[in-house]
Structure formats: C-alpha cells, structure tokens
Amino acid sequence: MSEASNCLPVGNTIGIMQHTIALGALVLSSGFILSQIITRIISDDGRLHVSALAGWALLEYFFVNAIYRLQFHPLSKYPGPWWAAITDWYTVIHLAKGDRHLDFYRLHLKHGKFVRFGPNRLSINSAEALRDIFAVRANTLKSQVYGSFKYFFNGIDMSMTEIDRDRHAFKRRVNASALSPDAVRNVQEQILQNIRYFCTQLTDGKPNDPEGWSAPRNISRLVGYLVSDIMGDVTFSKNWNVQRDKARRHFVDDGAMGTAGIHLTGHMPGLFFLSMHKILFWPLIQGVQQLATLSDSITEWRIAQGETLKGKDLFSSLLEAVDPLTGKKFTQGELISEAGLLIVGGSDTTVTAMSATIFYLLHNPAALERAQSEVRNTFSSLEEIIMGKKLDSCRYLVACIDESLRLSPPVGSVLPRQVQAGGLMVEGEYIPEGIDVGVPHYTIHHNPAYYSDPFTFRPERWLGSGEGGFTEADVAKAQTAFTAFGVGRTSCIGHYLAYQEMQLVIGRLLFSYDMQLDSKSKLGEGGQGKGWGRHRKGEYQLLDRFVSMQDGPMVQFRPRS
Numbered sequence: 001m002s003e004a005s006n007c008l009p010v011g012n013t014i015g016i017m018q019h020t021i022a023l024g025a026l027v028l029s030s031g032f033i034l035s036q037i038i039t040r041i042i043s044d045d046g047r048l049h050v051s052a053l054a055g056w057a058l059l060e061y062f063f064v065n066a067i068y069r070l071q072f073h074p075l076s077k078y079p080g081p082w083w084a085a086i087t088d089w090y091t092v093i094h095l096a097k098g099d100r101h102l103d104f105y106r107l108h109l110k111h112g113k114f115v116r117f118g119p120n121r122l123s124i125n126s127a128e129a130l131r132d133i134f135a136v137r138a139n140t141l142k143s144q145v146y147g148s149f150k151y152f153f154n155g156i157d158m159s160m161t162e163i164d165r166d167r168h169a170f171k172r173r174v175n176a177s178a179l180s181p182d183a184v185r186n187v188q189e190q191i192l193q194n195i196r197y198f199c200t201q202l203t204d205g206k207p208n209d210p211e212g213w214s215a216p217r218n219i220s221r222l223v224g225y226l227v228s229d230i231m232g233d234v235t236f237s238k239n240w241n242v243q244r245d246k247a248r249r250h251f252v253d254d255g256a257m258g259t260a261g262i263h264l265t266g267h268m269p270g271l272f273f274l275s276m277h278k279i280l281f282w283p284l285i286q287g288v289q290q291l292a293t294l295s296d297s298i299t300e301w302r303i304a305q306g307e308t309l310k311g312k313d314l315f316s317s318l319l320e321a322v323d324p325l326t327g328k329k330f331t332q333g334e335l336i337s338e339a340g341l342l343i344v345g346g347s348d349t350t351v352t353a354m355s356a357t358i359f360y361l362l363h364n365p366a367a368l369e370r371a372q373s374e375v376r377n378t379f380s381s382l383e384e385i386i387m388g389k390k391l392d393s394c395r396y397l398v399a400c401i402d403e404s405l406r407l408s409p410p411v412g413s414v415l416p417r418q419v420q421a422g423g424l425m426v427e428g429e430y431i432p433e434g435i436d437v438g439v440p441h442y443t444i445h446h447n448p449a450y451y452s453d454p455f456t457f458r459p460e461r462w463l464g465s466g467e468g469g470f471t472e473a474d475v476a477k478a479q480t481a482f483t484a485f486g487v488g489r490t491s492c493i494g495h496y497l498a499y500q501e502m503q504l505v506i507g508r509l510l511f512s513y514d515m516q517l518d519s520k521s522k523l524g525e526g527g528q529g530k531g532w533g534r535h536r537k538g539e540y541q542l543l544d545r546f547v548s549m550q551d552g553p554m555v556q557f558r559p560r561s
C-alpha cells in the first residue's frame, strides 16, 4: 500500500471536522452580517438602499455557494483543504508561489488517494487513474482551464488547448508529422551547430584555477539559451541568437512566465473582469504578451519566406497541412497559435529536464562516473556523437534522463480533464459530468507503490537488468506511473526531439569535459528553511507554474585529460 493511502482515515476525519467548523462559522457570520445589512438597507426614512441590497445579495450568494460546495456538492465527500473546496483561489495562489507540485504531494500524503483541490476539481494519485482519465476512449475532454489561451491569442486555440476532439486530432496529426523522428533527423545539423557553440563557450579557453577548472557556470541559464536557439532554428529556420546576444535573453523568461500566466488565468477566468489579471499578476501577464508578440512576428516572417524554406524546418509541415474535414489550410491566426505552442512546449520543459539530469549526475558521483564511461567507451570522437543507434545504445545515459524526469518532472502538477455527460469511473468511483480530474505528476512519481526509495536517484530502476535489485517487472510497474510527457490521446508529441536533444547535449558534455559542482554555490539544491518539501539537499528544486521554472546548478568544466 502506498505511503499516501495509509493516511486516508485520519485525513477524512480532519476533513469532516474542518467542514463542520467552516459551516458553523459561515452560518454565524452570515447571520451577523445579514442583521447588520438589514439595519442599513432600510434607511431612516424607511426606504430601501439599492447598493446595500445588491451588496447583501452578493454576500448571500457567496455564503450560500460556499455552504453548497462544502456540504452538498457531489465532491463534498472527498477530503482536501476546506478553502480549496470553496474557491479556485487556492490553486491560483499555489501557482503564483510555484509550489503546486509539493502541495499536491503534501495533500495526498495527508488525505490519501483522492484529494479535492478545487470546488470542481479532483486529484487522484494512482496509475489506474492515469489510464481511466487519459485513455484514448476515456469520457473526458481538456478542461476549460485550457480555454484562457484563446483570450491572449486572438480567440484561436493551439492544438494543446483545443477542446474540440476532431479539431484537436487534426492539429495533433500535423504537429506529430512535424516532430516525427524523420523530421527531427532532418534538422539534426541545425541542432548540432548550436550544441557545438554551447560546448565551446563553457570554458572560454581560460582555466579559472591551477587545476584547470572553468569559472562556475549557471547550467539552467546556459541550457535555456541553447534550447531557445535550437527551437528557433529547427522550428522556423530562424536562429534567435540568444546564446551570443545578451539583449535577446529575455526570450527564455518570456516563454516560462507566459505559460504560467495563461494557466493561472485559466483556473480563474473571473480575473479577466476589470483586467484584474493585469493588476494582480502583471509580470506573468507581461510574459504572455511578449510570447504572443513573438509568435505573431515569427509566423509573419516565416510565411514571408514562402517556398524558399520548404521542407527545411518543422513549421513547413504546418504551412502545408490541409484539414481533411474542411479542405482548408491553417489560417494565419491558427499558425500564430501553433507557433506559440512550439515555442513554449519545447523550451522550458527541455531546459528543466536537461538541467535536472546534470544536477542529479553531479550529486551522484557513481552515476556520473558510469555515464561518463559509457559515453567515452561508445564513441571515439566528439563528432561521432550524433542521433542514431550508437547514441541510443547508451542506455544508462537514457536511464539517468528518465530518473531525472521522474524526480523533477518539468510539468509537475495535474493536467486537468473534464468529465463528459454520462460520467467517468475512476478507480471504481463514479465521477459525475463537469468535474475536472487529473493525476499529479510529482506526487505519483514519488509514490512508493511504484517507486521504491522514491526520493533517491537510482537510474538502475529503468534498466531491469537486476542491478540494484530492479527486475523487468519493476521497470514495467515504474512505467505504468511515469507521466512526465503525459499519457494517451493528448500526450507530448515532442518527446523524440526532447530525448535526442538531451542525449546529444549531455552525451557531448560527458565526452568532452570533466564536471564538478561549484563548492561555493547551492543553487538548485533543497535545504532547511526553503519551504515545505524543499529540505532535501540532493533534490533539484523547481518552481511549478504548470511548466516548471528552475535555477542552477552552478557547474565548473575542465576539458577531459
């Protein structure tokens, strides 16, 4: 039985007590406020004040709604924080804090397998739930949370936020062909050019100390610049020059902030009223606006290139595609939305995964040594490290990437899906229409029912060779709960590109350099006083805002002797 499910009865009792206390408090305060208002509604001359009446009606609406959500709503039997049951501000605040992944873990530890984390939202910590919710035929669609994307992108969805099944299927097919292994191999040279520059500027040719180590470099920043340049090149045939030009480095933050802003407003569309989203979360909304502007200008530029770049980049597939249902190509607005998706979908996710893998290798010297030997024994020169069977044969390297994706998933919380008419059975429980359901990635990746010793970096768990006591059956079990790229009908279609980038970059680093952590820096590490769940020194720390943000580690490089 999982660590989380052991705690279910305690969580339930506390939940019921909290509900009862909350209800009592609401009724008492409601009565008090009501009496106060009534005395003000009727003025001295005995006439009704309209504004007071409206205020009273609004308050009553909130109180009655809160009481309904706590006591009579179909989800009221599920445990969770009482104020999450009343309002989605609970989610918005954790999104802004960037600790949603940890909060889900804490809630499941306390309450068990099912947790209510919003008035209409349920999180379920099990591999069975992953299948029930995300299977191709599951009676679910993307949640309305994804609807906010349209607000910022001229009323047009990108494939990832498209709720309509047929339209999503078409857009997904187009992107899948743009990101197919053949298409990715076709743009290998563009990827390699950027990686070559990345590797050469790590040491600047000047050792920083007598032992030949370079000055400390912030890996997540450098990888961020690299991945931006790769995405610009392979997607639009346009190098954004982020690695070389400091003035262009805001690209990296804009994408991350933009995704966070879109997701946050998706949870609380009421924020659009009176532009509250701009007042309360301006840095995130500014990121969305920058992202929209970039998507707009790059699409216009790419269309203007016409036939000259045909077949040379991933966007070519999108420019050519024709919807079989309508016989129409993508409109310019749709292309802009897809450009937005490709920019953010392929950037921060890959940066987090790559930085996390380097972090875990450097915090686990035996793993670093093994990965290094594997790469150095497989290849005899740096330029031999290209996509293909030889690189894929470095299984330990891939296991290190998988283990890092498990421990620090770039998308750490739930991907909400809305149950459709007729309801959905999840883990044997009937969930009615209209409820958002999901599985929290960080939480299930640390569920001991699927991963023994869940907070320890053990790449062997993905090999199934018997090493470390992990058998084929353990690998199969681990895979049922692994959801870094999502699963099913809406899972990531960029995962081939992501793995190839990571294998190439980390493979080339391991081949060319010795690496060590800067002993003076703790960037990226956990530690006491950093917040709930952030105490583990050897765990790569993330700010979870749908797609995670990260900082560090600081690494020193020395050309291999």
Ligand code: HEM
Pocket (backbone or CB within 6 Å): 159, 160, 161, 172, 175, 179, 341, 342, 343, 345, 346, 347, 349, 350, 353, 410, 411, 415, 483, 484, 485, 486, 489, 490, 491, 492, 493, 494, 495, 497, 498
């Ligand atoms: C380690 C790197 C990556 C991770 C962890 C990751 C993760 C994910 C996840 C969890 C989803 C599902 C999102 C949802 O349902 O809300 C997704 C979707 C998607 N990802 Fe990735 N991703 C990565 C890299 C990439 C790359 C390099 C691209 C290429 C541009 C990409 C393109 C996409 C697209 C187009 C979708 C939407 C699929 C659809 O419409 O059905 N991803 N990704």
